[in-house]
Amino acid sequence: MLFAGVDAGGTSTRVAVHTASGERVGYGTAGSGNPAAHGRAAAASAINAALRAALDGLAPSAVAATVAGVSGADDGFADVLARLWTSEGLPHAPRMLGDVDVAYAAGTPSPHGTLLLSGTGAAAARMVGRQVDAVADGLGWLLGDEGSGFWIGHAAVRSSVHALDAAGSPASLGPLAALVVRHYGVSGTPRRMADQIVRHAQADRMTVAAAAPLTGRAALLGDPAARSIVRQAAQHLATTAARVHRDGPIVLAGSVLTSHGPVRSAVRELLGEGEVLTAQDGAGGAAWLAALPHVGEVAARAAHRRFVTASPSQA
Numbered sequence: 001m002l003f004a005g006v007d008a009g010g011t012s013t014r015v016a017v018h019t020a021s022g023e024r025v026g027y028g029t030a031g032s033g034n035p036a037a038h039g040r041a042a043a044a045s046a047i048n049a050a051l052r053a054a055l056d057g058l059a060p061s062a063v064a065a066t067v068a069g070v071s072g073a074d075d076g077f078a079d080v081l082a083r084l085w086t087s088e089g090l091p092h093a094p095r096m097l098g099d100v101d102v103a104y105a106a107g108t109p110s111p112h113g114t115l116l117l118s119g120t121g122a123a124a125a126r127m128v129g130r131q132v133d134a135v136a137d138g139l140g141w142l143l144g145d146e147g148s149g150f151w152i153g154h155a156a157v158r159s160s161v162h163a164l165d166a167a168g169s170p171a172s173l174g175p176l177a178a179l180v181v182r183h184y185g186v187s188g189t190p191r192r193m194a195d196q197i198v199r200h201a202q203a204d205r206m207t208v209a210a211a212a213p214l215t216g217r218a219a220l221l222g223d224p225a226a227r228s229i230v231r232q233a234a235q236h237l238a239t240t241a242a243r244v245h246r247d248g249p250i251v252l253a254g255s256v257l258t259s260h261g262p263v264r265s266a267v268r269e270l271l272g273e274g275e276v277l278t279a280q281d282g283a284g285g286a287a288w289l290a291a292l293p294h295v296g297e298v299a300a301r302a303a304h305r306r307f308v309t310a311s312p313s314q315a
Contacts, residue, residue, distance in 0.1 A: 028053025
């Protein structure tokens with residue numbers, strides 16, 4: 001028997017195929033599989049491409065079960081995936097879950113605990129029996145997602161345009177503002193650069209989220225504004241986790257919290273002495289969830305690490 005897992009997010013889609021013992025025998029990647037962001041057709045096309053790559057050289061009929069974690073999916077998208085699976089020769093339609101379920105499974109085999117996620121968005125979820133029992137934040141970039149990549153990037157760009165507005169010359173800018181100027185590729189007087197950044201940010205808000213890593217770099221260089229943003233982001237995330245956490249491990253997920261840097265370090269310090277884990281490969285976590293009912297709790301726990309540990313080429 002083989003088991004497949006899909007981790008489809010706003011940036012990329014990954015599909016992993018594993019044996020019951022956790023050995024990875026297939027892996028495929030493609031572009032964004034988020035139907036809310038790119039539409040059902042584009043999302044399905046990305047998932048299909050990753051699925052075909054993962055099944056290359058394998059018999060689709062051997063796949064006994066699939067779990068698909070799809071960000072931004074509505075109930076109707078399950079039917080889309082069912083038709084896609086049939087067209088590719090897989091005998092069983094995938095069980096569709098949210099990206100939260102998959103990210104939690106990518107960090108721990110424990111049925112009870114908490115997921116703290118900070119990527120482009122941010123949320124915390126209490127997991128009971130591997131199902132979401134309560135959620136904090138996850139309210140979107142406009143009104144929530146405090147401590148997320150977008151929140152951090154917005155704070156960094158906002159701080160930088162205000163610094164440019166007040167600057168007498170480019171030479172007076174701190175590391176954060178200088179990095180943001182380079183990020184947007186603007187030039188001229190400080191005020192002119194501020195105006196150009198505002199136009200770029202208004203035209204494409206994802207350029208704001210992409211500025212988030214600059215904050216960590218500037219904080220390491222000692223920039224006071226960047227350090228303040230890091231502290232605020234970490235406090236927001238720790239507070240969000242505390243709203244739902246009861247017991248069990250806390251799994252850190254999303255690019256902000258799985259990448260080594262000042263925000264991750266500050267969050268781990270604020271979370272205290274409890275068990276804090278890091279989510280590994282989401283597609284492997286989804287495949288593990290697919291295998292769980294077939295192999296049983298004891299065998300699945302023993303194989304968990306093999307499912308979720310990606311090779312360097314698949315990270």
